[in-house]
Amino acid sequence: MKILILGATGATGLQVVTQAVERGHTVTAFVRNTGPLENFRERLSVVRGNLLDSADLGRVLAGQEAVLSAFGPRLPISKADADLLRRFATALTSGMRQTGVRRVVIESTAFLFKDAIIPPAHLFGRLFFPGVVRDAGEMENIIAESGLDWTLVRPPQLTNKPRTGRYRIRIGHLPPFGFNISRADVADFMIKAGENHASIRQVIGLAD
Numbered sequence: 001m002k003i004l005i006l007g008a009t010g011a012t013g014l015q016v017v018t019q020a021v022e023r024g025h026t027v028t029a030f031v032r033n034t035g036p037l038e039n040f041r042e043r044l045s046v047v048r049g050n051l052l053d054s055a056d057l058g059r060v061l062a063g064q065e066a067v068l069s070a071f072g073p074r075l076p077i078s079k080a081d082a083d084l085l086r087r088f089a090t091a092l093t094s095g096m097r098q099t100g101v102r103r104v105v106i107e108s109t110a111f112l113f114k115d116a117i118i119p120p121a122h123l124f125g126r127l128f129f130p131g132v133v134r135d136a137g138e139m140e141n142i143i144a145e146s147g148l149d150w151t152l153v154r155p156p157q158l159t160n161k162p163r164t165g166r167y168r169i170r171i172g173h174l175p176p177f178g179f180n181i182s183r184a185d186v187a188d189f190m191i192k193a194g195e196n197h198a199s200i201r202q203v204i205g206l207a208d
Contacts, residue, residue, distance in 0.1 A: 001195060002026045004064040004101075006051060006092075007071030009036040012107060012158065015187035016068050017044065019163070023191060030060045052087050057095035066103040066194040067096065070187075077131050085139035093146040102149045103197065105190045109136050110156040113174040113205060121156060121174055140203075151199040155186050155206045163188050170205045178207025 003020055007013040008029035014036065020027045027044040029037055034046050049056040051071060061067070071088055073081045096104065110116065111125025111133045125133040143150050156178050163184035168175040189206055193199050 002063060002065045003028070003191075003194060004060055004067045005029045006067065006069040007107075009033055010070055010072065011160070012183040012186055013070035015163075015184045016070055016190060019184075019187050020068070020191055023195075025191075028060055028064065030057070052084075052091050054091040054094040054098070057091055058098050061095050061099040061101050064099075064101050066105070067092070067101060068190050068194055069104065069106045070190075072107070073132075073135075082131055083135055083138070085135040086142065089139040089142035093142060093148065096148055097146070103194060103200075104143070104148055105151045105153065105193045106139075106143060107186065107190065108140055108152050108154045108203075109133075110154045110174050110178070110205065112137055112140065112154055116174040116178075118177055119156065119174075119179050144201075149197065149200045151193050151201075152203045153186065153190060153193075153206060154203060155181050157181075158183050158186065164208075168207050171199070171202050172205070174205040175207040178205060181206050181208050 003025045005016050008017050009031050017029055021043045029044055029046050030049055034048055037046050047060050073084045110121040114122045116122055140152055157180040159180050159182045161182040165188055167181055167185045
């Protein structure tokens with residue numbers, strides 16, 4: 001399967017790249033900085049460009065079968081990046097419509113689960129990361145209204161534990177007591193969702 005990975009040099013993105021290559025997919029990573037991917041050498045295509053430019057994205061989107069995105073701002077978020085996710089979603093949906101690519105799986109945040117009680121994800125997010133909550137919510141709205149075959153993945157706190165393949169999945173909700181999950185398991189779900197076209201137009205909560 002031809003997969004385009006965005007946010008490929010971040011901690012979760014590197015897990016998506018590693019596992020997608022291991023599963024035999026034809027992988028393209030679209031990045032600003034190619035350095036973290038040098039160890040992959042001939043195992044994937046690396047293209048440098050601007051994720052916020054729909055024309056730039058269009059160059060690498062053409063011919064892809066699925067897009068997997070682990071793109072997100074670095075914390076603490078600068079003023080310049082206050083609306084980074086909204087701008088990213090606008091550029092991505094425009095580029096996908098122009099190239100006819102429909103399938104996209106995007107990592108978002110469990111802070112957007114308003115009904116989560118244990119843990120109180122939305123309350124915690126509003127208190128300590130209000131900018132992330134607002135920008136991620138705007139990104140999700142753009143994706144949801146795009147008409148594409150999207151899946152939004154909302155993990156809680158991310159860890160660097162190894163992949164287990166044993167994690168809880170809930171549609172539209174954070175699993176109870178869903179305090180954390182490994183980046184490797186988030187990547188595992190994202191790749192499988194892209195492969196089997198499950199969870200189309202659904203918001204997915206994941207947790208250990």
